[in-house]
Amino acid sequence: MELLSDCPVHTSVPDKYVLPPEKRPLLLNDEPSSDVAIPVIDLHRAADDRQRHLIVAEIIKACKEFGIFQVVNHGVAEDVVQGFREAAAGFFGMPAEEKLPYRSDDLSKHFRVSSSTPYDRNGDRYWLDYLKINCHPVTDEHVREWPEKPASFRSSLAEYSAAVHELAQTLLRLIAEGLGLDGGFFAGDLSGGSTQMNVNYYPPCPDPSLTLGLLPHCDRHLLTVLSQGDVAGLQARHGGGWLLVRPIPGSFVVNLGHQMEIITNGLLASVEHRAVTNTAAVRLSVVTLIMRKMECRIGPAPEMVNEATGPAKFKEFEFSEFIKAYSAAAASREDVLHYFRIHR
Ligand SMILES: O=C(O)CCC(=O)C(=O)O
Numbered sequence: 045m046e047l048l049s050d051c052p053v054h055t056s057v058p059d060k061y062v063l064p065p066e067k068r069p070l071l072l073n074d075e076p077s078s079d080v081a082i083p084v085i086d087l088h089r090a091a092d093d094r095q096r097h098l099i100v101a102e103i104i105k106a107c108k109e110f111g112i113f114q115v116v117n118h119g120v121a122e123d124v125v126q127g128f129r130e131a132a133a134g135f136f137g138m139p140a141e142e143k144l145p146y147r148s149d150d151l152s153k154h155f156r157v158s159s160s161t162p163y164d165r166n167g168d169r170y171w172l173d174y175l176k177i178n179c180h181p182v183t184d185e186h187v188r189e190w191p192e193k194p195a196s197f198r199s200s201l202a203e204y205s206a207a208v209h210e211l212a213q214t215l216l217r218l219i220a221e222g223l224g225l226d227g228g229f230f231a232g233d234l235s236g237g238s239t240q241m242n243v244n245y246y247p248p249c250p251d252p253s254l255t256l257g258l259l260p261h262c263d264r265h266l267l268t269v270l271s272q273g274d275v276a277g278l279q280a281r282h283g284g285g286w287l288l289v290r291p292i293p294g295s296f297v298v299n300l301g302h303q304m305e306i307i308t309n310g311l312l313a314s315v316e317h318r319a320v321t322n323t324a325a326v327r328l329s330v331v332t333l334i335m336r337k338m339e340c341r342i343g344p345a346p347e348m349v350n351e352a353t354g355p356a357k358f359k360e361f362e363f364s365e366f367i368k369a370y371s372a373a374a375a376s377r378e379d380v381l382h383y384f385r386i387h388r
Pocket residue numbers: 242244258263270272277278317318319329331
């Protein structure tokens with residue numbers, strides 16, 4: 045499959061990227077009223093014991109109402125974020141023959157580049173190229189598969205991944221506290237699987253009304269920490285419409301995945317999201333997906349089956365079973381959850 049990033053300029057949308065009308069974004073009519081906005085949370089205050097409970101409350105409110113929020117003053121150094129964003133952009137900017145050895149749809153690879161998405165039921169194509177990287181914990185085996193060019197790629201990735209992982213652990217601790225659980229509840233098996241990163245590259249698109257960057261989906265994982273830079277494109281499902289996640293320089297977007305919904309017995313639901321394209325600028329999103337260990341069993345945590353959430357809403361299952369169902373359901377939120385829901 046050819047990469048969009050191999051073509052210097054796109055003057056029209058090739059037919060194979062034109063989505064059937066019912067799947068196209070209605071760019072202007074989709075937004076709910078403008079007074080609704082995805083919360084932005086300043087994490088700086090979490091370090092202060094007297095203010096921590098306020099941050100915890102803000103996070104839980106954002107999780108319940110939106111399933112997605114942004115964080116600023118999050119402690120990840122700007123040069124660490126910029127360093128990897130530049131290396132990743134540099135990778136996509138290389139000539140086609142430099143990227144060719146990494147082109148693959150083999151899921152077992154620790155580093156690969158591909159185009160569009162495997163998750164569309166009808167095989168429709170989407171306006172993006174992406175990297176899939178196994179990035180945490182960093183092992184020699186991983187690093188050997190990471191590209192040597194651009195020169196800073198490996199070192200900046202290792203640095204970025206470590207810093208974002210630490211931020212993810214902080215966020216999980218705050219969420220656990222807000223749920224009345226032990227602060228370490230999500231540490232260990234629940235978040236200690238091999239972390240995957242998606243680096244999505246959306247070139248300018250001559251007609252954003254005909255296609256999408258990424259189809260509507262919920263993430264399979266526990267928690268997603270995403271850097272979108274300063275180009276808009278990410279939208280989250282809210283109140284029956286699509287709400288733009290407005291870019292805030294230096295912020296991270298945090299969204300809840302399916303595993304969070306299942307573990308919390310539906311209290312903190314995963315959020316459906318998609319990416320739209322634009323005519324003017326390349327958009328690059330760096331997405332870190334915090335994952336549980338493959339071999340562990342999943343179901344609502346006993347602590348979360350309580351008066352507030354009611355009887356268990358989901359069955360117990362192996363994570364590998366979930367991954368299969370996710371692919372079969374083409375990432376559709378309802379179809380995936382239907383499979384695991386206890387129907388009373
Ligand atoms: O590009 C974005 O902002 C969204 C990416 C995303 O949802 C994903 O990679 O799972």
